[in-house]
Amino acid sequence: MNVQLNGKQVEIPEEVNSVEKLLAHYHLQSRIAVVEINKEIVMKEDYVHQKLSHGDAVEIIHFVGGG
Amino acid sequence: MKNRYARQELFLGEKSQSKIQNSSVIMIGAGALGSSSAEMLTRAGVGELTIVDRDYVEWSNLQRQQLYSEEDARNKLPKAVAAKNRLQQINSEITIHSLVSDVHGLNIQEMIKGHDVIVDATDNFETRLIANDAAVKHGIPFIMGSCVASYGTTFAVIPEKTPCLHCLLNHLPVDNMTCETVGVISPIVQIVAATQVTQVLKILSGEPVKPLLKSTDVWKDEKAEIDVTRLKNEHCPTCGNEQTFPYLQYKNQTKSEVLCGRDAVQIRPATTQTFVLNVFMERLKGMVTKPILNPFLLSCGFEDYRVVFFKDGRAIIHGTNDKMVARSIYNRFLQYYSE
The missing domain is CATH 3.40.50.720 (NAD(P)-binding Rossmann-like Domain)
Known part of the structure; x- marks a missing residue:
């Protein structure tokens, strides 16, 4: 399916249909991240249940340590 | 002006x-x-x-x-x-x-x-x-x-x-x-x-x-x-x-102390994490010299120092009496560990 990720149109496999799977798809599962779908923040405990749909606008920001 | x-x-x-x-x-x-x-x-x-x-x-x-x-x-x-x-x-x-x-x-x-x-x-x-x-x-x-x-x-x-x-x-x-x-x-x-x-x-x-x-x-x-x-x-x-x-709070600080008469500093981290030492050892390959691993600790040469790292994250940095040096060695060392 197609979603808009951080402002860009991306094609992701159909089976990547939850926030948890999306984070794993981008190798971000072990990172601390804030995820927003269609302007609504998804809380961590909902990552497994929160479904992704074609056309969703997704923002993912993960934290890094350096500086 | x-x-x-x-x-x-x-x-x-x-x-x-x-x-x-x-x-x-x-x-x-x-x-x-x-x-x-x-x-x-x-x-x-x-x-x-x-x-x-x-x-x-x-x-x-x-x-x-x-x-x-x-x-x-x-x-x-x-x-x-x-x-x-x-x-x-x-x-x-x-x-x-x-x-x-x-x-x-x-x-x-x-x-x-x-x-x-x-x-x-x-x-x-x-x-x-x-x-x-x-x-x-x-x-x-x-x-x-x-x-x-x-x-x-x-x-x-x-x-x-x-x-x-x-x-x-x-x-x-x-x-x-x-x-x-x-x-x-x-x-x-x-x-x-x-x-x-x-x-x-x-x-x-x-x-x-x-x-x-x-x-x-x-x-x-x-x-x-x-x-x-x-x-x-x-x-x-x-x-x-x-x-x-x-x-x-004091109890949550990473603590360092100079070990008396040993040219070494002990670092105790704030986190209560258990490290998987054999995985850590694997990641350190090529970065360290003379590694020794046992169920309790790993010990190796790192940069100009000898680091003894325990599975609770505590470490002794040998070769310095300077806490700041020891902490920065510790931080650099820890970067090779990943979840």
């Missing part, structure tokens, strides 16, 4: 310019982000600038840490000192305080007192969370910034208004991606620092700042921002209803 701030004043207005010149800003860290922010703030005419850093200038810093020269690296000058030297050449009219010190939960409150804004230029989560606790406790805005590789994030913590960093992070993350393992390019440093300094100028001018967590990847040409208001957590131990400021 001899007004070095003329162009800035034209944009910000006379009132804001005078507020900036009467303000006081503290930078926690004087590495890449700190160099860049400090130079902008110095040129902008911030009245007082305090720079705290525990490290000294090395050759590998020169690619991006814009305040330092080859001579500073040759002389191994402490960054806080080298930064002050350079910044006073740029602007002799402002007051610069330099502190060569390791920031921890027990000394930070004394350092930040009397400042209007705290700029995050640290290179690790633990110090960020310590600064965040102190900022919230003292009601001082804290401008978070971090970067690695070509990616960086910023967020302005405004006490009592926005969520704090602790709300966003929830717990102390194990940091396995740093400038020393995956590198960093200077354009992302400049972007993150520029965003932070913009927030500082806005706050000093009395302008509102939005609760936006922002990220940029300058190489992949990606940008994101999220309004994080919803993440303000009423149970947050830093900014919630029952504040305990955990990172300012």
Whole structure:
């Protein structure tokens, strides 16, 4: 399916249909991240249940340590 | 007219310019982000600038840490000192305080007192969370910034208004991606620092700042921002209803002590984590010499030292009596561990 990720149109496999799977798809599962779908923040405990749909606008920001 | 701030004043207005010149800003860290922010703030005419850093200038810093020269690296000058030297050449009219010190939960409150804004230029989560606790406790805005590789994030913590960093992070993350393992390019440093300094100028001018967590990847040409208001957590131990400021408490500090008569320093981390030593050993391959592994500890030569690392994260660094050196060796060593 197609979603808009951080402002860009991306094609992701159909089976990547939850926030948890999306984070794993981008190798971000072990990172601390804030995820927003269609302007609504998804809380961590909902990552497994929160479904992704074609056309969703997704923002993912993960934290890094350096500086 | 001899007004070095003329162009800035034209944009910000006379009132804001005078507020900036009467303000006081503290930078926690004087590495890449700190160099860049400090130079902008110095040129902008911030009245007082305090720079705290525990490290000294090395050759590998020169690619991006814009305040330092080859001579500073040759002389191994402490960054806080080298930064002050350079910044006073740029602007002799402002007051610069330099502190060569390791920031921890027990000394930070004394350092930040009397400042209007705290700029995050640290290179690790633990110090960020310590600064965040102190900022919230003292009601001082804290401008978070971090970067690695070509990616960086910023967020302005405004006490009592926005969520704090602790709300966003929830717990102390194990940091396995740093400038020393995956590198960093200077354009992302400049972007993150520029965003932070913009927030500082806005706050000093009395302008509102939005609760936006922002990220940029300058190489992949990606940008994101999220309004994080919803993440303000009423149970947050830093900014919630029952504040305990955990990172300012003695029991939560990474502790280091010189081991009597042994030319060694013991480090005890704040986190209660169990490390899988054989995995760690695997990751350290090629980075260490003469490794020894048993069920309780791993021991190996690392840089010019011998590190004995226990599975609870405690370590003894042999070959130094200097706690600051030992801590930076410990941090570098730990970077090879990943979850």
